[in-house]
Amino acid sequence: MANIIDGKAEAEKVRLETAAAVDELRRELGVAPGLATVLVGDDPASATYVRNKRRSCEKVGIQSLHHELPASASQAQIVDLVRGLNERPDAHGILVQLPLPAAIDSRAVLNAISPDKDVDGLHPISQGRLMAGEDGLRPCTPLGVMRLLDSVGADLKGARAVVVGRSVLVGKPVALLLLERHATVTICHSRTRDLAAEIGSADVLVAAVGVPEFVKGEWIRQGSIVIDVGINRREDGRLVGDVHFESAAARAAHITPVPGGVGPMTVAMLLSNTVAAARRLESRRS
Ligand code: NDP
Numbered sequence: 001m002a003n004i005i006d007g008k009a010e011a012e013k014v015r016l017e018t019a020a021a022v023d024e025l026r027r028e029l030g031v032a033p034g035l036a037t038v039l040v041g042d043d044p045a046s047a048t049y050v051r052n053k054r055r056s057c058e059k060v061g062i063q064s065l066h067h068e069l070p071a072s073a074s075q076a077q078i079v080d081l082v083r084g085l086n087e088r089p090d091a092h093g094i095l096v097q098l099p100l101p102a103a104i105d106s107r108a109v110l111n112a113i114s115p116d117k118d119v120d121g122l123h124p125i126s127q128g129r130l131m132a133g134e135d136g137l138r139p140c141t142p143l144g145v146m147r148l149l150d151s152v153g154a155d156l157k158g159a160r161a162v163v164v165g166r167s168v169l170v171g172k173p174v175a176l177l178l179l180e181r182h183a184t185v186t187i188c189h190s191r192t193r194d195l196a197a198e199i200g201s202a203d204v205l206v207a208a209v210g211v212p213e214f215v216k217g218e219w220i221r222q223g224s225i226v227i228d229v230g231i232n233r234r235e236d237g238r239l240v241g242d243v244h245f246e247s248a249a250a251r252a253a254h255i256t257p258v259p260g261g262v263g264p265m266t267v268a269m270l271l272s273n274t275v276a277a278a279r280r281l282e283s284r285r286s
Helices: 007-029 044-060 075-087 106-112 124-132 140-151 171-180 195-200 245-249 262-285
Strands: 034-040 063-069 093-096 160-164 184-188 204-207 225-228
Touching: 007 044, 007 140, 007 262, 034 044, 034 075, 034 262, 044 063, 044 262, 063 075, 075 093, 075 106, 093 262, 124 171, 140 171, 140 225, 140 262, 160 171, 160 195, 171 184, 171 204, 184 195
Parallel strands: 034 063, 034 093, 160 184, 160 204, 204 225
Antiparallel strands: none
């Protein structure tokens, strides 16, 4: 039976480190890091996500600067708000909660965020910096995946890593972060031939597919590390990942549960990114 990777405990460690980094920033530069959140419309799930992020900020000493616009807000209004936040010295990070209402071009809004404040790591410049191996803000979920791999001492150098999923949010950035750490990376997607064989070759498997319990235990290499990014609600109401947990846990050496694996890491890495952005911006100013 695999060791179950405790995402909640690791996220708590990240939060403690972040709180210490906030204190350090206050002492050294007299600055309190601030995260601006933008919520458009009245989607209850989005409102809950933003509320959780704001609460998490406050717990580690990050100031939360919250802005709400009605569902009827125009694209120009949202972009204007973002541009205003780009100019505010107390907003070191800017997070626009997705999805935006259907009439809004989300890309155009995300592109308006200053890359230096892009704590979600989704701006094309942040993505380009990741691709080029330059310093910059990386997307939160992929960072959380890497942190969980480090928490179990994964030796990534030369390891065979298979990422299932090629989204801009998860699959592609995870693959680049693994490559940066010298893994030999294969990215699989819906057109991949013989997915089971690809997965069977993986020392490290990252599943970001969005299909409940899609990856079967028998595909998984004995003794591998399995990181399940998926969050899916089954018809019976249970939350499950993209990997069939019980059968996979019988073969893997380490595996993340759902919930309680990658999920808690995402917000923790957002906090950590906000403090990193604040340090960079404030060091430039001082
Ligand atoms: P997307 O839907 O954007 O991407 C899914 C990827 O999976 C695509 O690249 C797609 O391939 C691939 N895929 C779909 N079906 C198959 C298949 N049958 N065989 C092989 N590959 C397939 O999803 P995201 O990357 O945004 O999210 C993935 C999962 O992670 C979701 O469950 C989501 O809820 C979860 N998630 C969790 C987060 C967290 O905080 N823990 C944060 C973000 C996401 P193709 O490109 O060919 O269509």
